[in-house]
Amino acid sequence: MKITTKKLARAGVIAGLYTVISMLVFPLAGGAVQIRISEALTILPLFFIEAIPALFVGCLVSNLILGLAIYDILLGSLVTLVSAILTYFIGKVIKRHILKVLFGGIFPIVLNAFFLPLIWLLCYGTIEYVYHLQVIILFIGQTISVYLFGFPLYFAVNKKLK
Numbered sequence: 001m002k003i004t005t006k007k008l009a010r011a012g013v014i015a016g017l018y019t020v021i022s023m024l025v026f027p028l029a030g031g032a033v034q035i036r037i038s039e040a041l042t043i044l045p046l047f048f049i050e051a052i053p054a055l056f057v058g059c060l061v062s063n064l065i066l067g068l069a070i071y072d073i074l075l076g077s078l079v080t081l082v083s084a085i086l087t088y089f090i091g092k093v094i095k096r097h098i099l100k101v102l103f104g105g106i107f108p109i110v111l112n113a114f115f116l117p118l119i120w121l122l123c124y125g126t127i128e129y130v131y132h133l134q135v136i137i138l139f140i141g142q143t144i145s146v147y148l149f150g151f152p153l154y155f156a157v158n159k160k161l162k
Contacts, residue, residue, distance in 0.1 A: 001049050011054035018058025035141040040149030042108035045084045046091035046100055047157055056081040069123035079115045083107035101154045105146040113139035
């Protein structure tokens, strides 16, 4: 990836937006029941490679501000990084817009839903049987964030880029 001023600025805006949106909706963005509206931005790697590090940084900064455990901050942000990379590659493989956004949104939903409860178990010692409940709750929250808010974002960005 060639780093240009435009890409660097876009990455900064995405990271900043992720953090600001997470802080504005803080009661929904932290804890076991998470609806991080900022997760709508995880659709952006379908358009911009610079969204990958931007989402990682935005998530990292948000988690730092929320005062989470160090492993939660680092590992949770790495889950966001991996899902952003996978979303980017979906954008390269799938060309039909509706399929691109549907499949591109799967990674932030599924990876967060399955890995974050494991990270919480490691960090906070949540009871093992709660894991399945946390997966379901997080899956629902992520689906709302990524599809309900990310879908319109995808089509707005796509329209703007045409």
